[in-house]
Amino acid sequence: MxxxxxxxxxxxxxxxxxxxxxxxxxxxxxxxxxxxxxxxxxxxxxxxxxxxxxxxxxxxxxxxxxxxxxxxAGGQVAGVTGLPGVTTHFTGRRDDLAWLAARLEHRHAVQLIGLPGAGKTALAVQAATDLAWRFPDGVRFLGPVADATAATIARRLLPPADASSHGPDPVAIGAYRDLLRRRRILVVLDDVRDDHQVGPLLPPDALGVTLITGRHPLTGLAVTDRWLVPPLPAADARAALDTMVDGTAPAPAVTALAAGCGGLPLALRVTANRLLTRPQWSAQWLVDRLARPERVLDALVAGDLSVRDAFERTYAGLPARARRAVRLLTRPAGPVPAEAGFLDLAERGWVTAGRGHRYEPHPLVRAFARVATGT
Structure with missing residues (x-):
């Protein structure tokens, strides 16, 4: 074994x-x-x-x-295995959950993408928890997948007692594909990097379903099977932050802080952490820091949680034209003209398309552009 x-x-x-x-x-x-x-x-x-x-x-x-x-997880297939507990401060996301509920009923694989820290994993875990009853053969969670190969992923998800998991890569992958064809399971693969990691694992006739989160769109999946996870709307961001700090911050400060975080769940978690662990710092002090584009990323760090680090990891994997587009965001605030690479950023949620073929970056993306260019 x-x-x-x-x-x-x-x-x-x-x-x-x-x-x-x-x-x-x-x-x-x-x-x-x-x-x-x-x-x-x-x-x-x-x-x-x-x-x-x-x-x-x-x-x-x-x-x-x-x-x-x-x-x-031994030889078990049935049951929930390795799935993190749902986030206690999970808020809103009704449209996102409704889309997942509909797509996971009829498709063999779907993907969640979005800004770094947009809450893709939390959304996937919430959906898997809510919909576990649909999958009588169980729910499996594996992540972060990082640089794992398709064969490595297959071996991690196959029961150890399955002799195929000890065989050559094609044998392990084939056994995993057969498992998906035979079992009505939901597999959550977190933080997938590219098509090569999961493409060989997804038979078109699968009975099981694979829910993928990742930083970049997988070209092997139809656009209709991909969901861009947006930042939280202002009201949901305020409610989430208020829950995180357990009502200890004044309502006006919560509103301002949620706005400064741009509705990004990771930024909200970091902000709540700083408020709760540093009571000697006033909420207004943090509001002021978040209002300064040149200092906002420095404020969004708590322990090993860092919005800047999350952006840097994803930025490093962007196509060259998309990295160039990020560097163009150091221009004055306001929509930026369409240039090569902005479509790549729009697919990932870094910018949103507006009128006149112009794009509006998320405020934390614009702040990160200053870091990327060293300004």
Whole structure:
């Protein structure tokens, strides 16, 4: 039997981020030291104690008495496996959830894309939780997929008892495709980079369904099977932030802070973290920081949660023409003219199309453009 410990521990950071927790916050909830959590996430601790895994699983809200779904799921297919707990401050998203409910009924694969920190993983987890009853053979979650190959993904999702999972890459991929053809399961693949990772895993006659989140659109899927996850509308952003800070900030400050975050869920989580962990700082001080384009990204950092880092990771994978388009956003505020690369950014939610073939960038995208160009 193969050792699944490392491939399951690879999920820890994704589970933690999906729950909106920094390493320090997870440490407080679980009683596990920040150093240990960081060591597990960086693969420096390769065989953590079972009690450590149970404590982390319980703190993350994973189901099961043992709460150690960070380890191998064994031979199980039925049941919810490895799915993070739903975000307690999940707000709105009725249109997004309705689209997913409709598409997951009839399609074999769909993708969620959007701005870095737009809440793609949280939305996928919420939808998978809500719709689990439709999938009698279970729900599986794997992520972040990162640079994993199609064969590696197939092996992680196949039951360890399946001899095909130990065979050559084509055998493992073929066995996984057969699993999707035979079982009505929902597989959530988080943070997929490109078509090569998932294309070979998606038979057109699959009974199972694959829900993919990623930073870039997959060309192997029809445009109608792709959903752009937008920032939260102003009212939902205010409600989400107020829930995150448990009503401890004045309503006018919550409104201003939500606006400064541009409705981006990651930015809202970071802002709430700063308000709750630094009570000596006034909400107005943070409002002022978010209102300054040259300082806003510096303010949106809490522990290892960073809006700037999230943008930089995605920016590095953009096509060259799209990176050039980002650098053009250092022009004065207002819509920018259509140029090569802006269509790529629009597909990813970095800009929205307006009248006269012009594009309006998200305010945090414009702030990031200053960083990308060094201005």
């Amino acid at each position: 193969r050792d699944n410990t490392q491939e399951q521990l690879h999920r820890l950071r994704s589970l933690r981020i999906a729950a909106g927790l920094t390493i320090d916050e997870l440490a407080v909830r679980s009683g596990v030291s920040p150093r240990t959590i960081g060591g597990i996430e960086r693969h420096r601790i390769r065989r953590p104690h079972q009690g450590t895994l149970r404590a982390l699983g319980a703190a993350l809200g994973l189901d099961g008495v043992d709460a150690d779904q960070l380890r191998s």
